[in-house]
Amino acid sequence: MKTIVCKTYEEMSTRAAEIVADVMKANPSCVLGLATGSTPVGMYKKLIDMNRAGEIDFSAVTTVNLDEYYPISPENDQSYRYFMNDNLFNHVNIDKTKTFVPDGTAADPHEACAAYEALVKRVGPADIQVLGIGQNGHIGFNEPDSALEVETHVTGLTESTIKANARFFASIEDVPTQALTMGIGTILSAKKIIILANGAAKAEAVKKMLAGKLDTSCPASMLNLHSDVTVICDEVAMD
Ligand code: PGA
Numbered sequence: 001m002k003t004i005v006c007k008t009y010e011e012m013s014t015r016a017a018e019i020v021a022d023v024m025k026a027n028p029s030c031v032l033g034l035a036t037g038s039t040p041v042g043m044y045k046k047l048i049d050m051n052r053a054g055e056i057d058f059s060a061v062t063t064v065n066l067d068e069y070y071p072i073s074p075e076n077d078q079s080y081r082y083f084m085n086d087n088l089f090n091h092v093n094i095d096k097t098k099t100f101v102p103d104g105t106a107a108d109p110h111e112a113c114a115a116y117e118a119l120v121k122r123v124g125p126a127d128i129q130v131l132g133i134g135q136n137g138h139i140g141f142n143e144p145d146s147a148l149e150v151e152t153h154v155t156g157l158t159e160s161t162i163k164a165n166a167r168f169f170a171s172i173e174d175v176p177t178q179a180l181t182m183g184i185g186t187i188l189s190a191k192k193i194i195i196l197a198n199g200a201a202k203a204e205a206v207k208k209m210l211a212g213k214l215d216t217s218c219p220a221s222m223l224n225l226h227s228d229v230t231v232i233c234d235e236v237a238m239d
Pocket residue numbers: 036037038039040132133134135138139140
């Protein structure tokens with residue numbers, strides 16, 4: 001894996017946005033695989049600025065997001081659909097009908113996952129997939145386990161993830177305990193992957209990811225199977 005170590009979060013966000021922008025410039029009708037969480041927010045701000053400055057054009061872009069809580073409505077301000085609208089889509093010239101997030105409202109979550117997997121195969125593969133990394137090494141909501149899923153699936157959230165995400169909800173009881181997430185194979189189908197990590201809390205997970213082993217207790221280590229992965233992190237996350 002290639003690594004880019006940055007001094008500041010600002011610099012990380014700029015480097016990540018530049019890589020995404022290069023993909024968009026090379027192919028204006030590209031497919032972007034996108035992620036939520038606090039880490040990519042700075043990158044989205046830079047992309048909005050570049051769009052406003054006329055440097056990048058979202059009009060022909062399709063996006064596929066990694067995951068969504070289940071059950072959750074798109075109007076809930078903690079849903080990942082809401083997050084994407086709020087942090088990117090509402091501020092750029094994208095056609096929202098071409099932006100996809102797993103359906104947190106589906107009556108049958110398993111059917112919704114199969115439909116999402118088929119959709120990613122139909123519109124994809126993503127030209128670039130943006131990832132964050134959980135403190136426990138998760139990517140999307142692929143949590144550490146003895147076996148990891150290949151395709152989009154319904155998953156329970158670990159205690160560690162529920163605690164980490166509780167900061168966004170009124171109380172820990174409000175954090176959904178399930179999610180719909182791309183599987184490891186869905187993620188690896190992207191042509192290019194960037195994974196962003198900042199802060200000391202991510203250092204352990206980053207170390208395990210870079211140890212060069214396929215370790216299901218650190219799902220991000222599966223990225224070692226891909227030939228075009230760039231890790232963009234700050235100095236403390238790479239400690
Ligand atoms: P964070 O989440 O960006 O909010 O730290 C990353 C993740 O859990 O994948």
